[in-house]
Amino acid sequence: EPEVTxxxxxxxxQMGQEVILRCVPISNHLYxxxxxxxLGQKVEFLVSFYNNEISEKSEIFDDQFSxxxxxxxxxxxxxxxxxxxxxxxxxxASSATRDRDFRPQHFGDGTRLSIL
Amino acid sequence: AQTVTQSQPEMSVQEAETVTLSxxxxxxxxxxxxxxxxxxxxxxxxxxxxxxxxKQQNATENRFSVNFQKAAKSFSLKISDxxxxxxxxxxxAYRRKDDKIIFGKGTRLHILP
Numbered sequence: 704e705p706e707v708t709x710x711x712x713x714x715x716x717q718m719g720q721e722v723i724l725r726c727v728p729i730s731n732h733l734y735x736x737x738x739x740x741x742l743g744q745k746v747e748f749l750v751s752f753y754n755n756e757i758s759e760k761s762e763i764f765d766d767q768f769s770x771x772x773x774x775x776x777x778x779x780x781x782x783x784x785x786x787x788x789x790x791x792x793x794x795x796a797s798s799a800t801r802d803r804d805f806r807p808q809h810f811g812d813g814t815r816l817s818i819l
Numbered sequence: 820a821q822t823v824t825q826s827q828p829e830m831s832v833q834e835a836e837t838v839t840l841s842x843x844x845x846x847x848x849x850x851x852x853x854x855x856x857x858x859x860x861x862x863x864x865x866x867x868x869x870x871x872x873x874k875q876q877n878a879t880e881n882r883f884s885v886n887f888q889k890a891a892k893s894f895s896l897k898i899s900d901x902x903x904x905x906x907x908x909x910x911x912a913y914r915r916k917d918d919k920i921i922f923g924k925g926t927r928l929h930i931l932p
Contacts, residue, residue: 730879734918736918736920738920744922745910745923745924745925746910746912746922747863747922747924748919748921750921751918753918758917758918759917759918759919761919766842776901792862793864796864808865808866808914808920809861810856810864810865810866811863812862812863813862813864815862815865
């Protein structure tokens, strides 16, 4: 079965540095998402992306965050100047459609981001 | 705003027994989707089962089934014949019309051999 793949599985970065988390969604999917999970807490929605633009974002997704689909296969999340509180597991997800002909969101295995 | 509540932070069940995980949600939408996701120690998110709100029939996937009570806004997960591999954090989730998923805080399930 096709999978969403995320790289790297673990990223360690100095505070203040930029980090890019990469995701390869399932190839025929059109909707892409990022979620994060701070250790011990629930999974939180960050942003959704469709047709090369952000369709929805949460209050967590401030100016330090950006997303991009640079080449038609990758979907990236960039954090410009990382803070300690950005340490979390980041999940990418994709789905084929969001209408009545329902398809679930498929999640990647996550990237663990550790900010030192 | 929609909320998802899982009132059981942790549960334990004997191997081969049946366990039910609770979930309630709050929404004013009439059309939505509900899910249970499993997160094993590897931390990946695995879709266990889904339910469309417009369907009255409870979803079933092998040993996993739900009890969907739309009027009560309740969506519990029943795991039959529990196996050691079922040990994980289970998240109840609500998917809004705009496609955003709202997760509960999770229930950690322990399987006792």
